Amino acid sequence: MKKRTTLEQPVMTTPDHPVLEARNLTVTAGGKTILRDIGFTVQRHQVVGIIGASGAGKSTLLKSFNRLLELNPQFRVQGDVRLSGQSIYAPEVDADELRARIGIIFQQPVVFPKSIFQNVLFGTRHHDKVLRREWPDVVERALGEASLWNEVKDRLHESALRLSVGQQQRLCLARTLAVDPEVILMDEPTSALDPKSTEAIEELILRLKTTRTIVLVTHNLGQARRVADWLTCLSVRDGAGEIAESGCCADILTNPKSDEVADFFLSRKRLAVTPSPM
């Protein structure tokens, strides 16, 4: 079997290398520019929020961080993304191994039509070093880390599709945690959930950041305020998403420097006070 070249796994990152860093990142799809000249930095054990209007390319940006965009060959990525100082788009990097190091959670939980137990193992059982007799421990640890163990420990072999949407999202998180990624990308992970499940996920994010680094796309400013340390605001200029402003979360939310961000906040506030048109 061909030996894969992998990213070197540094035990400790040097302080001058952020965990995740995008430099001059431009993404195009079929000739149309989606994201232009993005510079983006994530420090270890931080939660970085990405906010911005719909269509500003938030999800695209997130998927460029673990090369998930490559599943659709329409997308072209220029510039660079670095994980602990090393380019993830370098030719010798194995995209599949990279994705095991940078996990992703989607807006809608994607559980496979299998048991809860098998869902947790879904990713990790394909990676080496997990023996079959270790599976129960792996499952318990991952579900525990995702605050789901107590709710499902008596029905691990039931279908995962019987769980509530909020539980399914935590199951997806457990599945990602079982692979033991350094960075977790979250694409509006609570937008499909009820307030109680949202709260559970937010608590989880705060707890997880002691061991992982999290990039969180959200359009909920309250959520950004509650969990994010650092905030990046995307806005659309000339049809493509660009970074309007980046900074410490509290600073940006209370005192945005660019007019676009201020307008965006204002529109969100209006949305929040006007009753939804139903």
Added chain:
Amino acid sequence: MRKWKNNVFVAVTGACALLSCGVLLLIVGAIFFRGLPAISWNFFTEQIRLVGAAGGIFYNLVGTLILISTALVVCTPVALGVGLLCGVYGRHSRWRERFMVLLHLLNGVPSILFGILGLIVFVKFFGWGKSWLSGGILLGAMILPTVTIALIERIESLPAKYLEAAAGLGLNTSQIIWSVIVPQSLNGLITGSLLGLARAAGETAPIMFTATIFAGATLPHGIKESPVLSLPYHIFVLAQDSFDPSVGEKLWGTALVMVGMVVLLSLIALPMRLRIHEEAYHP
């Protein structure tokens, strides 16, 4: 005026629908009522006697089952390979469309041409003579497009979210194929195969020169010179001899058994499809 036109149109289309149902009912009805008197337990368990005028169709039934099982074994792996190539690896490629056109062309090749091909390749060139294996391979090749297209359609209708989620966990393409794509598109393969087999079971042209004889064969003992009996060829031969009333009864009986088999295969496809579908949601 417009309403009147509309009514005429509805009436004409309705008549077309009735006509097509009527043809089906007529065929099935005629076969059913004429064939029923021939059906008995012995008809299924006895060998052919008196050149088809007496006895049963045991070895014809066995022969047809051998032929279609061989077709299934030959066809399924190839269909899976082609399906994965077109549905996964070649999904965004330019040659995929051209290849699909070729598959549809293969689907349109008249069955007698498969028979001629078999005669040249298996019977003559390989020197197999009449053999169950050549018949099975030819029927497998004939239903390959049906099975493959059903599988590709199923693979392509798989929600992209599953593929993204699996890739996001660091699975490589072959791991995604075996843990996501194959399990979730298996019902496409099964329904496609069963529908293909239902068609293959009734084909006479591909097997008449290559695999089947009218009388004197039991179970195959090898590959060379090892023909089987079969239901469609039995009907073909008896139909040329049907002025004898006892032959006529056996003829209709055999036809009824074959229709029953085809219906059965189509019916198995139905619950299997439903069951797998349900398993996906409530295992």
